[in-house]
Structures are given as C-alpha cells and as structure tokens.
Amino acid sequence: MSMAWAILLSLVIVAALSRQVTAAYGDGERIFYLQAHRGYSGRFPENTLLAYKEAVAAKADVIELDVRLSADGVAFVMHDENLERTTNGRGPIAATAAAQIKELDAGSWFDPRFAGERVPTLAEALEFCRGQVRVNIELKTRRLDDAMMRRTVEETARVIDQCDMWDQVLLSSFHFPALAYAGAIRPQATTALLDWDVERTVDRQLDVLKIGGKGWFIHPKMVTSEKVALAHERGLMVTCGAGNNPAGREESVQLLIDAGVDVISTNFPYEVAAILERQGLRRL
Numbered sequence: 001m002s003m004a005w006a007i008l009l010s011l012v013i014v015a016a017l018s019r020q021v022t023a024a025y026g027d028g029e030r031i032f033y034l035q036a037h038r039g040y041s042g043r044f045p046e047n048t049l050l051a052y053k054e055a056v057a058a059k060a061d062v063i064e065l066d067v068r069l070s071a072d073g074v075a076f077v078m079h080d081e082n083l084e085r086t087t088n089g090r091g092p093i094a095a096t097a098a099a100q101i102k103e104l105d106a107g108s109w110f111d112p113r114f115a116g117e118r119v120p121t122l123a124e125a126l127e128f129c130r131g132q133v134r135v136n137i138e139l140k141t142r143r144l145d146d147a148m149m150r151r152t153v154e155e156t157a158r159v160i161d162q163c164d165m166w167d168q169v170l171l172s173s174f175h176f177p178a179l180a181y182a183g184a185i186r187p188q189a190t191t192a193l194l195d196w197d198v199e200r201t202v203d204r205q206l207d208v209l210k211i212g213g214k215g216w217f218i219h220p221k222m223v224t225s226e227k228v229a230l231a232h233e234r235g236l237m238v239t240c241g242a243g244n245n246p247a248g249r250e251e252s253v254q255l256l257i258d259a260g261v262d263v264i265s266t267n268f269p270y271e272v273a274a275i276l277e278r279q280g281l282r283r284l
C-alpha cells in the first residue's frame with residue numbers, strides 16, 4: 001500500500017472511531033458533554049427528581065445516578081449503602097422494604113426548604129428523564145456478593161427494558177464483573193468502567209474493550225492528554241469530574257479541556273457550562 005493510501009486509511013479509521021465515541025452520547029455535535037453528577041447535587045439534594053429537574057434546566061446532557069436494591073428487590077436511586085446521610089431513615093437500604101423507602105424524606109438533610117423530596121425508584125427517575133436527558137446509571141455493586149450483584153444488574157436491566165430506554169442510558173460501574181454481566185445479559189447496553197485507582201499502572205482501557213464497553217471514566221488525578229488520546233484511538237469516550245469546589249473551579253475544568261476529555265462530570269452543571277460557554281466550547 002502506498003504511503004498516501006495508508007494515511008487516507010488511517011484518517012478514515014480515526015474519523016470512524018471519533019463518531020463511535022460521540023455516538024455513545026448521541027448527537028455528536030457538542031464539543032463537550034456535561035454530566036450532572038447525582039443531578040444538580042451542588043445546589044439541590046442529590047439523586048432526587050428535583051436535582052434532576054434542575055440539571056435539565058441547567059442544560060446538562062447527561063444525569064449520573066446510582067442504583068441500589070431495596071430488601072424486596074426494587075431498584076432505587078441512592079448513592080450510599082445506608083439511609084442516614086441523605087434521608088431521615090436508618091440502616092442499610094438493602095435491609096429496608098420499598099414501601100418504607102418511599103416514605104422517607106430525602107430533602108431536609110440538605111436544606112429544610114427541600115423537605116418532602118423522596119428517594120426515587122429507578123423507574124421514576126428514568127420516566128422523568130425520558131426524551132429530555134441521557135442517563136448514566138452507576139451500578140453500586142462493588143461490595144455485594146455475586147448473587148446480589150447479578151440481581152442488581154438484572155433488575156436494573158428489567159427496568160430499562162420496561163421503560164424501553166436502552167438508547168438513552170449508559171451503565172457504569174467501578175465493579176468490572178457487574179459491567180461484564182450487564183453486557184452479557186443485554187448486548188445492546190452501552191457500558192463504561194469507572195477507573196479510580198490513581199496508583200495503578202495496569203491499562204484498564206483494555207478491560208473496557210474486552211467487554212465491548214464504550215467509556216473510560218477516570219479520576220482527575222489520572223488525566224493526561226496522552227491517556228485521553230489513547231482512549232480515543234481505541235474508540236473510548238473519556239469522562240472525568242471537575243468544578244465541584246468553587247475555589248478551583250476554573251482550573252479543574254481547564255485541566256480537562258486541555259486534556260481533551262469528552263464529558264465533564266460535575267455537581268454544578270450550570271456553573272461549569274458557563275465556563276465552557278465563555279470559551280466558545282458550548283452553547284448554553
């Protein structure tokens with residue numbers, strides 16, 4: 001093959017891979033996608049429908065939420081293993097019946113003016129997001145045994161089936177077996193690995209590729225433009241967090257802009273969108 005053909009072929013492959021990267025999040029028009037982490041959780045009680053509504057109002061492209069099962073196997077949206085921090089309940093969510101979880105106040109802990117916010121079921125959260133914002137469902141399974149991990153993945157998949165929203169959701173996890181299982185039982189799932197181990201030298205992008213995953217979600221301390229470029233060459237989309245601390249907000253966002261990540265995840269979507277917009281990197 002001549003040099004000119006080889007160059008042309010590489011350009012076509014790179015263009016195809018870039019499309020694959022952005023295809024995981026849809027329209028492919030935005031330079032940066034904005035993910036509202038647990039909704040607009042910097043200003044509203046995390047993982048509530050109010051926090052999601054405000055994230056949509058702030059023009060987030062994606063809402064990140066965390067999934068756990070109740071004692072009777074209903075998928076709820078909650079970050080912690082225990083109810084104490086974000087509700088007026090006590091004990092593990094996994095030991096509490098769905099009917100009791102539905103009675104809890106998930107807003108007052110954040111501010112008394114949010115009293116009455118509830119812990120949404122995954123189905124309620126997805127119904128709210130339908131047609132207006134993409135959803136990154138984080139499978140909180142790392143500390144569960146295999147049987148419970150599978151139940152969590154199966155119930156999550158069942159709810160997505162029921163809502164018929166596979167084209168609008170992404171499944172992410174720190175727990176590789178959960179992602180592998182999700183991909184095995186639902187080949188149509190878009191999956192992404194959360195790789196937070198800043199000390200590790202292992203190339204976990206390869207794990208993502210092994211299961212046909214599309215995303216590599218990393219800790220800001222791991223970001224370099226070389227690693228991001230390698231992920232892009234491999235057809236992976238890169239997500240990283242920034243902008244949560246008002247003091248270093250601009251700098252933390254700039255680090256990700258310079259490194260070329262695809263998705264910025266933040267508790268403050270409106271504020272981060274404004275930074276991107278000032279640089280012409282996004283339309284508000």
Ligand code: G3P
Nearest residue numbers: 037064066079138194265
């Ligand atoms: O999207 C990544 C992030 O949600 C993982 O951390 O603890 O906030 O669920 P955590």
Ligand code: MG
Nearest residue numbers: 064065066138
């Ligand atoms: Mg999460």
